[in-house]
Amino acid sequence: MNSVLLNNRYRILQELGMGGFGQTFLAEDTQMPSKRRCVIKQLKPVTGNPAVYQMVQERFAREAAVLEQLGDGNAQIPKLFAYFELEGQFYLVQEWIEGGTLGKKVQTVGTLSEAEVRSLLTKILPVLSYVHSFRIVHRDIKPDNIMLRPSNPGSFSPGEDVPVLIDFGSVKETMATAMSSSGGVTNSIAIGSPGFMSAEQAAGRPLYSSDLYSLGLTAIYMFTGKIPQEFPTDPATGEILWRSYVPRVSPGLAMVLDRAIRFNPRDRFPTAQDMLDALKPDVNSQVSTVAVAPVNRAPVPPPSPSPYGQSSPQPSGISPRAVGIAAAVLAVSFLIGFGITQNRVSSDSPIATPPANNPPPVSPPSSNPPPTQTPPIISQPTTPERPPVVVPPEEPEPPVVVPPSEPEPPVDVIPPTEPEPPVDVIPPTEPETPVDVIPPAEPETPVDEMPPSEPETPVDVTPEPTEPVGDRPTPEESVIDYYSNINNRDYSQAWNQLDPRFQTTQSGDYNTYTNWWDSVWLVNVQDVNVVASTPFSAIVDTTLTYTMQDGKISDETLRMSLIWDEETGTWAIEQTSRL
Numbered sequence: 001m002n003s004v005l006l007n008n009r010y011r012i013l014q015e016l017g018m019g020g021f022g023q024t025f026l027a028e029d030t031q032m033p034s035k036r037r038c039v040i041k042q043l044k045p046v047t048g049n050p051a052v053y054q055m056v057q058e059r060f061a062r063e064a065a066v067l068e069q070l071g072d073g074n075a076q077i078p079k080l081f082a083y084f085e086l087e088g089q090f091y092l093v094q095e096w097i098e099g100g101t102l103g104k105k106v107q108t109v110g111t112l113s114e115a116e117v118r119s120l121l122t123k124i125l126p127v128l129s130y131v132h133s134f135r136i137v138h139r140d141i142k143p144d145n146i147m148l149r150p151s152n153p154g155s156f157s158p159g160e161d162v163p164v165l166i167d168f169g170s171v172k173e174t175m176a177t178a179m180s181s182s183g184g185v186t187n188s189i190a191i192g193s194p195g196f197m198s199a200e201q202a203a204g205r206p207l208y209s210s211d212l213y214s215l216g217l218t219a220i221y222m223f224t225g226k227i228p229q230e231f232p233t234d235p236a237t238g239e240i241l242w243r244s245y246v247p248r249v250s251p252g253l254a255m256v257l258d259r260a261i262r263f264n265p266r267d268r269f270p271t272a273q274d275m276l277d278a279l280k281p282d283v284n285s286q287v288s289t290v291a292v293a294p295v296n297r298a299p300v301p302p303p304s305p306s307p308y309g310q311s312s313p314q315p316s317g318i319s320p321r322a323v324g325i326a327a328a329v330l331a332v333s334f335l336i337g338f339g340i341t342q343n344r345v346s347s348d349s350p351i352a353t354p355p356a357n358n359p360p361p362v363s364p365p366s367s368n369p370p371p372t373q374t375p376p377i378i379s380q381p382t383t384p385e386r387p388p389v390v391v392p393p394e395e396p397e398p399p400v401v402v403p404p405s406e407p408e409p410p411v412d413v414i415p416p417t418e419p420e421p422p423v424d425v426i427p428p429t430e431p432e433t434p435v436d437v438i439p440p441a442e443p444e445t446p447v448d449e450m451p452p453s454e455p456e457t458p459v460d461v462t463p464e465p466t467e468p469v470g471d472r473p474t475p476e477e478s479v480i481d482y483y484s485n486i487n488n489r490d491y492s493q494a495w496n497q498l499d500p501r502f503q504t505t506q507s508g509d510y511n512t513y514t515n516w517w518d519s520v521w522l523v524n525v526q527d528v529n530v531v532a533s534t535p536f537s538a539i540v541d542t543t544l545t546y547t548m549q550d551g552k553i554s555d556e557t558l559r560m561s562l563i564w565d566e567e568t569g570t571w572a573i574e575q576t577s578r579l
């Protein structure tokens with residue numbers, strides 16, 4: 001392969017890694033005067049279906065645009081130099097980051113001191129904050145995906161390392177696009193790395209705080225050289241019990257890490273900035289006691305291949321209990337069901353929908369009869385008089401850089417938060433077969449591979465996925481984005497994805513809407529299937545699994561009517577009804 005120029009331009013110098021979606025190479029760009037080095041990431045889509053492949057192509061182009069934007073705006077994210085498609089495979093050409101990964105460093109020089117851990121966290125959190133401001137969840141924060149670039153190349157001074165985030169999950173997720181057995185679009189696996197991945201992310205619904213969870217476990221790895229699966233968990237709460245392995249950590253930092261890795265996202269820091277603030281000595285006096293723990297410079301055993309072929313650090317001997325923890329997370333995934341994963345809550349993404357059947361337009365599931373709804377009929381083309389996007393008064397429209405809007409963590413852990421139903425709305429009843437998913441039960445069989453979300457071989461497309469018009473989002477994408485907003489507690493964005501008529505006639509008011517959704521911990525989109533569509537309207541059947549705050553789970557399928565709003569360039573949810 002050395003003599004061959006990839007895309008008539010890039011000379012492959014060396015393979016850097018091989019993962020579940022392809023390979024990563026170090027290459028030189030023969031069309032640059034300097035023959036500068038670059039990293040080429042080759043990605044193979046999982047689908048063999050031509051219709052899905054076209055969708056992958058389009059998503060890949062969009063994700064590449066996001067990666068370009070991210071890399072251009074932050075020195076701690078590799079720049080995207082180019083992207084292309086060749087013989088059915090997709091390629092990203094990225095800036096080569098000098099240095100090694102954090103995982104490699106711990107393996108070679110040993111665990112880090114508290115000062116070093118703090119320093120790295122303080123340098124990484126602003127990058128995560130930046131990434132989240134683009135409404136993107138990285139989804140694969142772990143020691144092997146943090147490069148340490150010496151600030152002074154040539155000298156290796158641990159304190160001066162600048163962490164660089166590599167390997168964003170969104171592109172891999174795009175490659176995982178597949179056709180579900182019902183003909184809808186789905187993702188075949190959850191993206192992330194077992195152990196470092198939170199339960200909600202394993203279930204296909206990553207939140208901003210999922211990255212903070214992974215970062216917290218990465219920090220604990222820096223301290224201990226142990227991957228998350230090596231720690232026991234509290235059987236009652238699901239929390240990872242790591243403190244006894246780092247006896248000399250200062251209480252302040254221990255508290256920060258404890259909160260970052262809480263099982264329930266509501267108990268974590270809502271934003272990267274919050275976590276950064278908590279690390280500052282002036283905010284948390286306990287943190288000011290920087291206990292410099294003696295550094296164990298004994299190298300950590302080298303990693304063995306992870307399920308995705310990534311060089312995740314692995315224990316030399318994983319205890320059965322540790323394996324059980326990983327399996328527990330995956331068990332939760334199974335319980336909730338792997339669904340369509342849309343990590344990026346794109347600003348160009350329209351559409352949203354509340355669980356139809358319920359009272360308020362955007363509310364949690366219920367087994368009660370839904371309010372009478374108009375039968376699903378393809379709606380009229382968008383009326384020119386359609387009012388502009390309504391911004392709820394309670395939550396002003398986020399600024400250009402949209403901050404993550406996860407809810408403030410409650411004081412208590414996983415409180416039953418069934419809100420009072422609105423007067424004119426039938427409250428959702430308890431799901432018939434509640435399943436306890438918080439905390440995860442110890443699974444019987446350890447699983448160290450991500451299971452495919454769609455167990456059956458995909459069936460041919462019926463009907464074809466909607467054809468995007470230009471850069472228009474598809475109805476499927478819009479539905480997915482809507483629920484991503486719900487899961488990210490970005491209610492104002494979700495509310496704006498409802499047609500104004502739907503807002504007033506079905507949802508009651510914005511407060512009702514948010515109260516209802518607050519009773520839902522996670523909505524997992526299992527399947528999105530376009531039943532009929534025109535350029536102006538679409539009927540979409542969406543199968544959802546709701547995990548309530550109290551751990552109960554219920555499923556429902558909604559028939560959603562979407563209309564195209566030319567003014568905002570988005571699909572709006574006009575009405576929903578339960579099938």
Ligand SMILES: Nc1ncnc2c1ncn2[C@@H]1O[C@H](COP(=O)(O)OP(=O)(O)OP(=O)(O)O)[C@@H](O)[C@H]1O
Pocket residue numbers: 016017018019020021022023024039041078094095096097098101144145147166167172308309310311
């Ligand atoms: N921009 C970069 N600069 C320098 N080295 C990089 C860069 N990107 C990746 N690498 C190196 O290549 C290795 C493998 O890359 P990467 O993690 O992106 O893919 P992978 O492990 O092959 O598969 P997967 O995408 O499934 O994780 C990394 O661990 C890192 O050492």
